[in-house]
Amino acid sequence: MTAWQRLTLFSFPYYEDNRAAYTENLTNYHTFRVSGYDATLGYVKNSVVEKFPWPKEYWNIDAQLRTVTLITPAGADPALRSKLIQESIGEAARQETFKVLKGWRNENYPVYAPGGEYIFEIERSAACLFGVVTYGAHMTGYVEDSTGLKLWIPRRAKNKQTYPGMLDNTVAGGMCTGEKPFECIVREAMEEASLPEDVVRASITARGCVTYTHVRDVRAGGETGLLQPEVEYVYDLKLDPSVIPTPGDSEVEEFMLLSVKDVQDALARKEFKPNCAVVLVDFFIRHGILTAETEPDYLDIVARLHRRLEYPTASHCVR
Amino acid sequence: MTAWQRLTLFSFPYYEDNRAAYTENLTNYHTFRVSGYDATLGYVKNSVVEKFPWPKEYWNIDAQLRTVTLITPAGADPALRSKLIQESIGEAARQETFKVLKGWRNENYPVYAPGGEYIFEIERSAACLFGVVTYGAHMTGYVEDSTGLKLWIPRRAKNKQTYPGMLDNTVAGGMCTGEKPFECIVREAMEEASLPEDVVRASITARGCVTYTHVRDVRAGGETGLLQPEVEYVYDLKLDPSVIPTPGDSEVEEFMLLSVKDVQDALARKEFKPNCAVVLVDFFIRHGILTAETEPDYLDIVARLHRRLEYPTASHCVR
Known part of the structure; x- marks a missing residue:
């Protein structure tokens, strides 16, 4: 095992190794959630949360609970969620808030809720901002x-x-x-x-x-x-x-x-x-x-x- | 995936799935430790801890911290630790404390400390009492x-x-x-x-x-x-x-x-x-x-x- 390979496999801590360190590391991130689903869909780095130009109409940022939640009306479907997220990311790209968005791909990656339910898609270059799988x-x-x-x-x-x-x-x-x-x-x-x-x-x-x-x-x-x-x-x-x-x-x-x-x-x-x-x-x-x-x-x-x-x-x- | 296969792979909870349930489940067990090593070597079911005829000279049971610790003198080696554990298990077998010890195998399984250091061996049929790998x-x-x-x-x-x-x-x-x-x-x-x-x-x-x-x-x-x-x-x-x-x-x-x-x-x-x-x-x-x-x-x-x-x-x- 070379140091190089370790970088990827060994970069994010395990709860089993050190419970305190694992929990401490997560304080650097907000959890990314979507209304209607009781699940953490990704982790957003705190510095990203601070800089992101979140449209207030459909994002709720809770600094206490460290959550970033997309708020959608009842009956929202994948198309609506994808549109809202795309708009938000598009605005961040226009404002040149994040370097990673300079690599805009025009490819969409799917995100799933518990049970494997497809709930929205997200521009490839933005997936790492939200920390989604x-x-x-x-x-x-x-x-x-x-x-x-x-x-x-x-x-x-x-x-x-x-x-x-x-x-x-x-x-x-x-x-x-x-x-x-x-x-x-x-x-x-x-x-x-x-x-x-x-x-x-x-x-x-x-x-x-x-x-x-x-x-x-x-x-x-x-x-x-x-x-x-x-x-x-x-x-x-x-x-x-x-x-x-x-x-x-x-x-x-x-x-x-x-x-x-x-x-x-x-x-x-x-x-x-x-x-x-x-x-x-x-x-x-x-x-x-x-x-x-x-x-x-x-x-x-x-x-x-x-x-x-x-x-x-x-x-x-x-x- | 049949229900049968699930039984083994799905029987012990994951922290990632439900942090509270994982932690709650562990309250049913004491951690098994050996003096000189800062590691959990296994989990001993609380009912096993209560029934086991622990020789007081070299076992410390802490009900508060839920730990079972083999206390050895400084300079203890694998042979000494193995002997003490073997004596303890042998006594439990003589007293017929546990059904699993009726299947005494006369085969010894090794137990390791962090870094892969071999620290003692244990009678095969007793490994599950201590929950060691x-x-x-x-x-x-x-x-x-x-x-x-x-x-x-x-x-x-x-x-x-x-x-x-x-x-x-x-x-x-x-x-x-x-x-x-x-x-x-x-x-x-x-x-x-x-x-x-x-x-x-x-x-x-x-x-x-x-x-x-x-x-x-x-x-x-x-x-x-x-x-x-x-x-x-x-x-x-x-x-x-x-x-x-x-x-x-x-x-x-x-x-x-x-x-x-x-x-x-x-x-x-x-x-x-x-x-x-x-x-x-x-x-x-x-x-x-x-x-x-x-x-x-x-x-x-x-x-x-x-x-x-x-x-x-x-x-x-x-x-």
Whole structure:
């Protein structure tokens, strides 16, 4: 476990480790709530609460209870909530209140209430201001031959808005409103890596998910200390050596076929985007490369890769 | 997810779900401590604390703080602590204080302090009285052909002390003091399933671990409500169809090669030993059989399979 990987998995404290420290840390945040739902949907840093130009008509800020609540009329639906939140964020963007909103994406991420009920969507670049859970799908493409296992690793384009030039998972994408993880990863595989849909569908396997709370630091750009609770559905794709991923859009600069040792060295050199490093650690554990006998913090890492999040999460069940 | 599987994964509450309920539940237990270490090593049910014939020379019971502390002289080592605990448990067994001690195993389980330091061992049948973390290794043997994936499932001997006649993982065993997970599973594969060491070493792969807190109920026999925090290292072994596991000792009655559907049906009928059901759920997730699109509680289950335990745990690193 390198210091780099620790940064994401070890950045937000656990109640189990130190009850007082966990509780103390939360005093730096307001809980984000929506009227009609008895749930904490996210944590908003106190400094964000202070600067945000909250429209008073539909936001209630309680400094005592440290809550930020979107107040909606009875009968509000996801469209109305999304509109009110979009207006609020739009105004903050116009006033240039937050650096993170300079990276406006025009992509909407869904937010869920207890029971997996979809209740609104939020502009991607603003999700970290509210500390809501976001969802993605990450796939590791690899080949295996007599010389061992090799992974297809892309380098992000130098002009990408976030983490430019860093290494990434073979295919990865955020899940917008309405998307299911499997269809998301199949689509991204074609768009980002030019992997034909029939090849992907024939060989891809769902392998679980990783969940953690990332605390944004300087590497992400913009305000620091913002919370990003993330769910990444993980997939493996064992590829025939004849199949070569190639950049399909402007997101990726190149694909390299790296040995496990090469990937581990790049991880140690902090060349991977942080949440992609997390997915690779999970891959190494699932493939018997990182084991209880080789990693002193094995049990700690396995648990931290699957944090039980403090927020309601999605159900993507289609049955 | 069947009600059966929920019993183990869903039996001990999470702080994240309901802070008050979590804290309230803990008032039913004393924390188990050892002098010299600032850590909760386990939880002892209040009714156990009341009945246990604690030798006053080296136990301190604080009803106010709800602590049970083994008091040892400065310079105490694992051998001394183990001896004192063994004496105490032996006396309780002679007095027939607890039903669970009727299943005396003469096997010792290790207990660790923060940092993975081994500090004493405890008779296996008494581990649940103290609520200390125990460790095991579970392996799923399977074959894969054009008709799909099939799992080798054993039925436990009818005269086995615990969970007689129930279904189990292909190979599984508790880890005694000094054992490492990989060597444990290789040994058990020969003893329980007559799988040759060379076959196992050539094809077995470490796949991570599952961690959870099992609350003992009537099925386990003996006192109920005792806590069993468990770490199970999980392994997969893809077998050639020509390799047939056969009972190697008196623990297993027979091995059956079952389809995924057969295993799922047996899980629904509650035929599996509870912690083996947990390992199978993890297997189904890792093999893309249980997915986000087919299981409404997918995220909840994945996190619960990897509980961050409230206690210090082992490091089995040999480097």
